[in-house]
Ligand SMILES: Nc1ncnc2c1ncn2[C@@H]1O[C@H](COP(=O)(O)OP(=O)(O)OP(=O)(O)O)[C@@H](O)[C@H]1O
């Protein structure tokens with residue numbers, strides 16, 4: 001008997017059939033991968049199961065008995081836990097407080113934090129989900145926050161675990177750890193629904209694959225029966241080229257020049273130490289590195305969100321070291337931020353309003369302080385068609401788009417602005433394979449038309465296939481510069497981890513010379 | 521995608537949006553009145569009689585209207601006018617995620633400016649002096665909000681603390697001005713009566729054909745309505761309004777989009793102050809024709825403005841209706857006490873309950889959801905049967 005079964009689930013939003021008669025089965029101890037294009041209806045389906053959305057039709061069975069899940073509380077009572085695409089933790093509370101939130105164990109009416117804390121650490125050792133129960137969530141990396149989400153579900157007694165794109169924000173190392181955890185959970189009898197766009201993960205961990213398109217299930221298979229190309233074809237309905245080929249770059253004049261830049265992070269510790277780099281017109285410079293080695297601070301300093309403590313940044317020879325975002329945008333810098341929901345979009349704004357963000361006071365979208373709705377709307381329609389943002393209307397609120405379509409919206413805006421320099425952090429986070437192919441082509445087309453592109457990504461494949469030069473960052477410095485020919489995953493990995501794991505040779509010496517070579 | 525399809529989606533969204541936004545405030549009012557009724561009943565009075573009296577006190581009766589007597593209605597509008605301005609002030613701040621809790625201080629600065637300029641400009645014809653006074657009061661209100669705004673923008677001092685502090689300073693500053701330099705020869709806690717030339721004309725002066733007896737409603741209300749539309753337009757159609765909303769919703773994304781949070785904060789708080797200043801001016805020029813010392817009069821319109829804006833969910837046009845509701849409650853309270861022998865304190869309880877329910881939106885949403893669920897279950901039951 002399947003532990004979870006969905007029959008003919010239908011969910012209709014204004015103008016969209018997000019789920020159109022979807023049926024799905026999950027056996028005990030099974031990992032089912034749910035695959036599908038951006039906006040196919042995967043998150044919606046799981047939100048229905050978790051009681052966050054009421055379906056317009058269909059039935060849900062748990063352990064063979066029909067259930068009516070109206071709130072997440074009902075779902076939790078039935079042993080269903082969910083980790084969302086966009087996390088739902090309270091940033092100001094500690095790990096333990098977040099985990100017990102809504103299910104506070106109490107003694108004599110007082111929350112029993114002591115026993116809660118010990119239960120949390122028990123769970124975390126048992127499943128290898130290492131995390132400090134007393135740390136504030138705001139101080140945790142995304143990978144850690146995700147562990148908290150999983151722990152929370154386990155704490156609530158989940159037997160069915162839904163993971164909505166858990167790996168989109170993780171480093172390769174964290175991904176390996178996560179799947180280790182998932183395997184040990186399954187070994188203990190849990191069942192998992194895994195939503196992901198990464199086909200290698202599907203091939204690696206799933207027992208069964210269910211593919212959705214346009215709100216319907218269009219196929220079911222197992223990793224044994226197919227390969228990544230086959231999965232991509234089922235998803236998108238056409239052949240997808242999973243690797244891009246690019247012409248050799250013809251770099252022109254220097255567009256971005258960063259010299260001896262030092263920047264502090266949010267905790268006022270030195271995040272960048274004297275970093276120098278150059279991006280020329282017509283080239284893609286990729287920044288590789290383990291998350292938290294200064295990439296974010298570098299990007300924020302360039303686009304004007306963070307004040308450098310020393311050093312300089314110039315764009316086509318013009319000093320923009322202390323320019324605010326308003327000025328860097330006008331100087332020709334576009335920025336795809338790593339966190340689309342925090343920095344990228346105003347979720348309460350509609351699509352047209354979001355697409356004009358950054359250009360809101362400039363012609364042709366505004367003059368003399370008055371915005372020109374018609375031009376804004378026309379441009380919005382063009383960009384949405386151009387970037388294939390799946391939506392019934394430009395009046396839809398950005399918050400109602402699927403995760404991948406929110407990302408496309410940010411890309412449509414920042415790349416559509418026709419910048420001199422594109423600073424793109426995790427540009428394909430949350431995109432389906434078809435969309436990734438499209439965005440990669442776009443980035444290379446921009447390069448070929450003479451744009452300078454600084455690409456920051458945790459996906460080594462993405463860095464290697466797009467970049468003409470690769471800078472590896474380690475502890476706030478450029479640890480190495482590699483040409484696309486010299487770069488392979490092993491070499492990059494070597495420098496990413498400080499280089500000392502192989503031969504123990506000191507890295508600082510060669511690193512600085514390489515970095516300076518890059519700046520000249 | 522076809523235009524018609526897009527249009528229909530939009531229309532659907534608009535309806536749903538309207539329902540969603542208006543649903544909670546309307547339900548809050550109803551719930552507050554139900555609880556008010558229970559209290560009235562519990563104290564041995566007749567709720568229906570009480571509400572009937574309140575309606576009569578707030579709007580009059582058909583026989584009076586037929587005679588061109590809109591005294592009660594005019595009273596409601598007169599009381600709603602300062603609340604509409606103050607509500608707009610708070611709403612504008614809320615849209616930028618700013619809580620101008622000290623709007624009352626800016627309002628008092630607007631009042632004292634109007635009381636002073638009204639004396640100075642008494643010789644000019646009204647068409648000249650009145651706009652000048654209004655502008656002066658708006659500027660005074662804005663100036664009173666400017667220092668808290670700068671403090672917020674530069675050093676992050678929270679506006680709830682700073683505007684409140686300035687509200688107290690404003691209270692005693694105006695009180696002193698009224699007691700000393702602008703002292704009325706006859707009495708103590710008021711400024712001299714203004715010349716008729718600077719009075720905002722009442723509706724019976726503007727439309728003598730329709731309003732055949734004197735009413736309290738004055739031109740200020742018309743100005744407030746026009747201003748509500750202007751504020752709506754500014755928020756919706758100008759770069760400034762776009763910035764205000766962007767900062768209010770998500771300052772991180774706004775900042776990334778080149779919007780200066782500091783500048784937007786200063787503009788928004790100063791505009792809020794200007795609107796509060798106008799509330800004071802309209803009271804002085806339209807209703808009292810002088811300024812009373814707030815320390816003893818204690819009208820506190822700036823504080824009621826918080827409630828008005830909350831009930832309107834910070835929508836500028838809804839603010840007008842929200843102000844009218846509060847105006848009607850306060851205008852009808854006297855009649856309610858007189859006819860039904862129900863204390864006008866009941867009205868204060870109802871007002872407080874409305875705010876409580878709007879604030880406790882989750883409670884209301886829960887209530888609505890439960891109703892829907894029950895309706896669904898009933899439907900399910902009949903389906904089975
Ligand atoms: N709250 C909502 N209001 C209106 N439409 C919505 C809402 N949530 C989702 N949709 C729409 O339903 C469709 C399916 O969205 P869903 O989030 O389920 O996609 P998804 O398969 O998870 O995509 P992604 O891979 O991009 O996360 C999309 O067209 C989306 O715009």
Ligand SMILES: [Mg+2]
Pocket residue numbers: 042043044085164402403404
């Ligand atoms: Mg999704």
